[in-house]
Amino acid sequence: xxxxxxxxxxxxxxxxxxxxxxxxxxxxxxxxxxxxxxxxxxxxxxxxxxxxxxxxxxxxxxxxxxxxxxxxxxxxxxxxxxxxxxxxxxxxxxxxxxxxxxxxxxxxxxxxxxxxxxxxxxxxxxxxxxxxxxxxxxxxxxxxxxxxxxxxxxxxxxxxxxxxxxxxxxxxxxxxxxxxxxxxxxxxxxxxxxxxxxxxxxxxxxxxxxxxxxxxxxxxxxxxxxxxxxxxxxxxxxxxxxxxxxxxxxxxxxxxxxxxxxxxxxxxxxxxxxxxxxxxxx
Amino acid sequence: xxxxxxxxxxxxxxxxxxxxxxxxxxxxxxxxxxxxxxxxxxxxxxxxxxxxxxxxxxxxxxxxxxxxxxxxxxxxxxxxxxxxxxxxxxxxxxxxxxxxxxxxxxxxxxxxxxxxxxxxxxxxxxxxxxxxxxxxxxxxxxxxxxxxxxxxxxxxxxxxxxxxxxxxxxxxxxxxxxxxxxxxxxxxxxxxxxxxxxxxxxxxxxxxxxxxxxxxxxxxxxxxxxxxxxxxxxxxxxxxxxxxxxxxxxxxxxxxxxxxxxxxxxxxxxxxxxxxxxxxxx
Amino acid sequence: xxxxxxxxxxxxxxxxxxxxxxxxxxxxxxxxxxxxxxxxxxxxxxxxxxxxxxxxxxxxxxxxxxxxxxxxxxxxxxxxxxxxxxxxxxxxxxxxxxxxxxxxxxxxxxxxxxxxxxxxxxxxxxxxxxxxxxxxxxxxxxxxxxxxxxxxxxxxxxxxxxxxxxxxxxxxxxxxxxxxxxxxxxxxxxxxxxxxxxxxxxxxxxxxxxxxxxxxxxxxxxxxxxxxxxxxxxxxxxxxxxxxxxxxxxxxxxxxxxxxxxxxxxxxxxxxxxxxxxxxxxxxxxxxxxxxxxxxxxxxxxxxxxxxxxxxxxxxxxxx
Numbered sequence: 079x080x081x082x083x084x085x086x087x088x089x090x091x092x093x094x095x096x097x098x099x100x101x102x103x104x105x106x107x108x109x110x111x112x113x114x115x116x117x118x119x120x121x122x123x124x125x126x127x128x129x130x131x132x133x134x135x136x137x138x139x140x141x142x143x144x145x146x147x148x149x150x151x152x153x154x155x156x157x158x159x160x161x162x163x164x165x166x167x168x169x170x171x172x173x174x175x176x177x178x179x180x181x182x183x184x185x186x187x188x189x190x191x192x193x194x195x196x197x198x199x200x201x202x203x204x205x206x207x208x209x210x211x212x213x214x215x216x217x218x219x220x221x222x223x224x225x226x227x228x229x230x231x232x233x234x235x236x237x238x239x240x241x242x243x244x245x246x247x248x249x250x251x252x253x254x255x256x257x258x259x260x261x262x263x264x265x266x267x268x269x270x271x272x273x274x275x276x277x278x279x280x281x282x283x284x285x286x287x288x289x290x291x292x293x294x295x296x297x298x299x300x301x302x303x304x305x306x307x308x309x310x311x312x313x314x315x316x317x318x319x320x321x322x323x324x325x326x327x328x329x330x331x332x333x334x335x336x337x338x339x340x341x342x343x344x345x346x347x348x349x350x351x352x353x354x355x356x357x358x359x360x
Numbered sequence: 361x362x363x364x365x366x367x368x369x370x371x372x373x374x375x376x377x378x379x380x381x382x383x384x385x386x387x388x389x390x391x392x393x394x395x396x397x398x399x400x401x402x403x404x405x406x407x408x409x410x411x412x413x414x415x416x417x418x419x420x421x422x423x424x425x426x427x428x429x430x431x432x433x434x435x436x437x438x439x440x441x442x443x444x445x446x447x448x449x450x451x452x453x454x455x456x457x458x459x460x461x462x463x464x465x466x467x468x469x470x471x472x473x474x475x476x477x478x479x480x481x482x483x484x485x486x487x488x489x490x491x492x493x494x495x496x497x498x499x500x501x502x503x504x505x506x507x508x509x510x511x512x513x514x515x516x517x518x519x520x521x522x523x524x525x526x527x528x529x530x531x532x533x534x535x536x537x538x539x540x541x542x543x544x545x546x547x548x549x550x551x552x553x554x555x556x557x558x559x560x561x562x563x564x565x566x567x568x569x570x571x572x573x574x575x576x577x578x579x580x581x582x583x584x585x586x587x588x589x590x591x592x593x594x595x596x597x598x599x600x601x602x603x604x605x606x607x608x609x610x611x612x613x614x615x616x617x618x619x620x621x622x623x624x625x626x627x628x629x630x631x632x633x634x635x636x637x638x639x640x641x642x
Numbered sequence: 643x644x645x646x647x648x649x650x651x652x653x654x655x656x657x658x659x660x661x662x663x664x665x666x667x668x669x670x671x672x673x674x675x676x677x678x679x680x681x682x683x684x685x686x687x688x689x690x691x692x693x694x695x696x697x698x699x700x701x702x703x704x705x706x707x708x709x710x711x712x713x714x715x716x717x718x719x720x721x722x723x724x725x726x727x728x729x730x731x732x733x734x735x736x737x738x739x740x741x742x743x744x745x746x747x748x749x750x751x752x753x754x755x756x757x758x759x760x761x762x763x764x765x766x767x768x769x770x771x772x773x774x775x776x777x778x779x780x781x782x783x784x785x786x787x788x789x790x791x792x793x794x795x796x797x798x799x800x801x802x803x804x805x806x807x808x809x810x811x812x813x814x815x816x817x818x819x820x821x822x823x824x825x826x827x828x829x830x831x832x833x834x835x836x837x838x839x840x841x842x843x844x845x846x847x848x849x850x851x852x853x854x855x856x857x858x859x860x861x862x863x864x865x866x867x868x869x870x871x872x873x874x875x876x877x878x879x880x881x882x883x884x885x886x887x888x889x890x891x892x893x894x895x896x897x898x899x900x901x902x903x904x905x906x907x908x909x910x911x912x913x914x915x916x917x918x919x920x921x922x923x924x925x926x927x928x929x930x931x932x933x934x935x936x937x938x939x940x941x942x943x944x945x946x947x948x949x950x951x952x953x954x955x956x957x958x959x960x961x962x
Contacts, residue, residue, distance in 0.1 A: 139546050139547075139548055139549075140516065140517060140546045140549075141516070246403065246404055247403050247404075248403075273543075274543075275403070276401075276402040276403045276573040277402075277573050277574065277575070277614070278402045278573075278613065278614065279402065279403070303546035303547050304547060305547060306576075344547070344548070347547060347548045347551050348547050348548075348550075348551055348576075349576070350576075351575050351576050351579055351616075354576060354579040354580050355579050355600075355603055358579065358599075358600065415866050417862070417865065417866060445868045445870060446868065447868070448865070448866055448867060448868035449866070449867035449868035449869070450868060453866075453867065454863075454866050454867075456859075456863060458859075461858070461859040461860060462859060462860055462863040463860055463863070464860045464864075464878050464881070464882060465860075465882065465957075465958060466881045466882055466884075466955070466956060466957055466958070467877075467878070467881065468957075475864075475867075475869060475873075475877070476867050476868070476869070479867070479868050479869045479870060479873070480868060511957040511958070513957075513958055524863075527867060528867075
């Protein structure tokens, strides 16, 4: 199908939920005692597009700028220049009050759920918190919704009074996902959300995410350095290198015909399990 | 060939969790000289507890430990702290999962490597530093002068992991325990680190207890494999036998994940996954 | 370089602001130096007014402040009405005495607190730590006033220590070495007492910082590599714990003036403390302002020392 070869900007406005255009970000740092300023470039004219209802994987090495991009998209940081279009809105031009209802539609899930969840709150409180902030429902209704969410992510109802540290790693990540779902977002950004889990849990969480995507028409931006995993769940892949997006293609295309040299290097760097095992016999 | 390490009936019960099951329950295995034993299992299965027990790190009384751990014929569990100190770092070493927190943030990296030598040999500090320099070179870090005087926050994750490896190897131990050594690295650094370990295995005949839940890593390095689940040994044997002919369904889920995941996904994605495998066959 | 000049400018601004506010506040308080004289029936109202005019106490606030500022720049720091002399020479000797006492006590306190705090952290939970906690909370609970009075009592009853003053009456006739010994002898009790009051807070902070460092993962890693325990505590834990301790040290320096005030008053140590109390009570405005300024200066110096030490000791601050 022709939708396989979509480059950033090639999709129509109706299809694209997110369009990031030429994002630039730099951090100014000052050497202490001498006060000399130097700038660190975190994003260099980065552009990408995310289709509605699809999963885009953002891959690249550490330090390439993936997390910075995610933070800009989630409005945790303000980029130095560029545009971010979300569902037809120019996010960087809106004022606080107009932005508030949009914020709930973009949720971020981090790599380490233990530090992303307040250890002093119970699971039920953690899930009810975003609802309370956006003024939804009474306290009882929020509690009920928290129970629903726990059920949706496959956590037992009895865990509503547990604290995050009483859960296992995989369960904690489920809790983080449940919290992200509380406000019925359109876009979920997962920043290396699977990296700290062992492979069994990775599979389970991936399956959960796939199910949720089908049920709620979610769009995912999945940041990962693990190409193996990416090949299994992503519709499109964007490759990031040196703070820019090097290419963005449908998964199948990228893996069979990588256009950029850097992408080829990335793919070549990680042999598959079967090839390794085949190599052992020799 | 006499076994370097013999573990029989190892049981570890953490003091704080008397009501729940033991972290490690009746685990037995051997490690021969010059071989790589891979330990696989999901998080919480007890792998790290076993590693800590081999180093005698439970002597502080945090857990009830029973069974026997014979290293070169001597029971580690019966040794006092002083004898244990002679073994740790010199005969048995450990490489940790997160090198960033395994190193002191206010000491130079080279100094921290030299400290290990100083603790075990009666050399002058100058000689210890010289040895550290050479070790840093041998683990593939260069230029050694710059690395030696760098602080942990100035180095990348891959470099830090090599520093921790240098610490572990500098006194020429017989057994190195690597606990998820590549878990915090990105794909390329992972690959390079595995290559480093492979070269090490080839050139120095060191025994390696490799704890990792990633099948690709075990496939690259392990001679024999041990599968743990909830504190018990589920299966063990040569890697090839276990990979191709495992009787245990749990082992199969752990090891042969590519096939397993792909089955649950819709068509286009499955294709990409298979393509990825095809593209990677040697 | 820019950083240093910026720091310097901030400090000057701070000193000026402090001087102005303390000056203004003191003037706002009702009454002035000569009010005490009014109680004396032998001095007539007219004489008091004349004295006021003579000393310029009737001029408006900004004028007096400007004159005082000029006096500061000339190095005289204003005029003390009680002692009938410029403030500067008055302060010089007193400040020297206070610093002698404070510095000795602070050094003593830190020299004792460091090993005790480290030891308590290493012994955490065991009897040594518990004894330590009990002792420090006892000292903390006893009011400083009571502590100094007890020491005074001890001195008087046993005669081991002089009961006050900085030197014996015959001090001027002694040679330099003997003079120094005499002063040291008089210094012992106040310094010990002051050090004792500073000790509990220091020990508590050191212990906490060390415990946090000892619980770090890299300490466990060091243990796993066979590094001996003494080296782990001193080479690994202590440097990692030093950041909060350096800030604490800066605070120690900064509060040296105020910490010793009570000790000086009770144990008759001729420092700035008694002078400050007397000057406040007698409304000797310029002396008070000068002492307040000195205190602010010490605060600035303390912070600067802490910042420099932090820069020198923590590579994370130094390199980016």
